[in-house]
Amino acid sequence: MKQLVLVGGGHSHAIALKMYYDNPIKNVKITLINEVKNTPYSGMLPAHIAGYYNFYQTHINLEKLAQKTNSNLIIDQVIDINPTQQKVYCLSGNTIKYDLLSIDIGSTxxxxxxxxxxxxxxxxxxxxxxxxxxxxxxxxxxxxxxxxxxxxxxxxxxxxxxxxxxxxxxxxxxxxxxxxxxxxxxxxxxxxxxxxxxxxxxxxxxxxxxxxxxxxxxxxxxxxxxxxxxxxxxxxxxxxxxxxxxASPASWLKNTGLSIDKKGFILVKNTLQTLSHDNILATGDIATIKDNPSPKAGVFAVRQGKPLYNNWRLLLEGKNLNSYYPQSFYLSLIGTGDKKAVAVWGNFTYKSSLFWYLKDYIDKKFMEQFSS
Ligand SMILES: Cc1cc2nc3c(=O)[nH]c(=O)nc-3n(C[C@H](O)[C@H](O)[C@H](O)COP(=O)(O)OP(=O)(O)OC[C@H]3O[C@@H](n4cnc5c(N)ncnc54)[C@H](O)[C@@H]3O)c2cc1C
Incomplete structure (x- = not known):
């Protein structure tokens, strides 16, 4: 049985775990390590602050996701990784061994x-x-x-x-x-x-x-x-x-021996594997795709969930991985606190209550997949 360890319960990991639930991979045991039981969904965070959504509408329950996927959930903070010994170290003193490691810890x-x-x-x-x-x-x-x-x-x-x-x-x-x-x-x-x-x-x-x-x-x-x-x-x-x-990366990463860029973000290939270690993948804010860097935004972390899951599977099956290319243009829907939103797409910018309802629909649909 291979040990797949997920560090951080960010957007990509939540999506990839959901895909794993729908389509399990054989002979793998997943362990997810996250600081908290409920991981926030960034798209709804400002409207939660405004009072439009409650806590549970805007957070993914990782405990539930772990139960559904028969994964171990460890509530802890990862403070170091040793790629040579294939070990992850937690603040509590806990050490976890992995065969395949996936990192999605966001930024601050x-x-x-x-x-x-x-x-x-x-x-x-x-x-x-x-x-x-x-x-x-x-x-x-x-x-x-x-x-x-x-x-x-x-x-x-x-x-x-x-x-x-x-x-x-x-x-x-x-x-x-x-x-x-x-x-x-x-x-x-x-x-x-x-x-x-x-x-x-x-x-x-x-x-x-x-x-x-x-x-x-x-x-x-x-x-x-x-x-x-x-x-x-x-x-x-x-x-x-x-x-x-x-956005800035966790400072402990620079001592791990993982490939990082000048700012300290993990450098990955288009396969989402780190440049330094083929059995370590990284996605979301913490990762920078060397040949196709994209803004540090939740939309990219979400989009990377599917290719990440596919590449976990391919790696564990010993097959060649697929490449992921982020889109150059993406739709930003920015809430304005008055049940309206501004849509920004390339050179297009428009404010309307319609965009708020569109955003509300997209965000609720996103969260719905984790509620059942
Ligand atoms: C106010 C605000 C509003 C935003 N609004 C939008 C928006 O509308 N649309 C958009 O696209 N982007 C938005 N963003 C950006 C968005 O929040 C990030 O791009 C997105 O959250 C990145 O997702 P991620 O999966 O990389 O990590 P995150 O969503 O940050 O998840 C990382 C998870 O890992 C956990 N973690 C972190 N470190 C460790 C550790 N050492 N050990 C264990 N667990 C750890 C965290 O607790 C967290 O649960 C917004 C950002 C801010 C600050």
Whole structure:
């Protein structure tokens, strides 16, 4: 019996496990190691923060998935891998041996250049900590609805902007808009710089209408409990600071001997195998396909689930693997916190409630496959 060990219960692993359930592979025992029992689905996270969906609608129950697939689920944090000995090391001291290893651990916002970030910032990931802190903020506001609240959100990409609009919605359900002050602080010249310029302008207008401040070309170098400090020494006051900066990889990976790129992400071939070890595959945010790198977005992690499952099977059967090529254009549906969404596809950008219903339909359909 071959041991297939899955590190991280991210989007690709959830899909691949579901495919394994529908079509089991012979002579393999799967062990899934994840930090938490319920893994978040990124597409619905901002709307969960806004209060539109509850926790269970937006999280995949890995325990249920493991039971269905007769896999072992270990709730633990992987802290090291030894590819020579084919072992995975966990924070609890547990060591797990593998024949085939698959890694899908996602990423966290980059805080390496910001003093005080580890102590005082609320990072968009890990999601369980973000949600715990967000609920504490909401409870505090519910208990003291006369107070004003100021949020600093560092990072003006799609994640930061979507979070700002959805947080604004939830906060203004409790207190008046005048009591809510949100600053989006972005290092670049425009918001959503990986989308088209129309999307950037449209979100500028949307944020303006809600009196959310957009602070561009501003780099934060320090976070304190009640303020952030810019590179030019300017102080921006705030009660809470959220970090939604570029994706960064787990730091322990660099000591494993796995092939990594300059930023520390795992370098893989189009077969999703690491460049360094054929019996180790990686997908989602943590992986960078050497010849076809794609943005660190959940849509790619989801798309990689099927080729990942197929290549587990082919590897275990000793056959040649298939190559996966990410699409160059993909549809972004970005929720605006008011039951509307902006669709961005290449140069096309449009806001409509229809796109919210489309997004809601796609996301619920995605989650439905894990509910039965
Ligand atoms: C606010 C926000 C909104 C976003 N909205 C969208 C969106 O609408 N659409 C979109 O395409 N993308 C979106 N993204 C990006 C998206 O979240 C990521 O691209 C996506 O989650 C990556 O999926 P993944 O499978 O790589 O990892 P993840 O979904 O992050 O899953 C990784 C899992 O591994 C676990 N894990 C991590 N480290 C370890 C470890 N050492 N040991 C054990 N387990 C571990 C984690 O607990 C987690 O359950 C958003 C991101 C943010 C921050």
């Amino acid at each position: 916002p980059d805080d390496s250049q910001i003093k005080g970030a580890k102590e005082y910032a609320i990072r968009a990931k890990p999601v369980p900590i973000l949600l715990e802190k967000w609920e504490a903020i909401i409870n505090d506001l519910n208990n003291n609805p006369n107070q004003n609240i100021t949020l600093n959100i560092i990072g003006g990409g799609a994640g930061g902007v979507e979070l700002a609009l959805n947080m604004h919605k939830r906060l203004t359900d409790i207190v008046t808009a005048k009591q809510v002050n949100i600053n989006i602080i972005n290092r670049g010249q425009v918001l959503l710089n990986s989308h088209n310029i129309r999307a950037s302008k449209l979100f500028n207008n949307l944020l303006d209408k809600k009196d959310i401040n957009i602070i561009l070309e501003t780099e934060i170098v320090e976070i304190c409990p009640d303020k952030v400090i810019t590179k030019k020494g300017k102080i921006i006051k705030g009660d809470y600071t959220f970090l939604v900066t570029n």
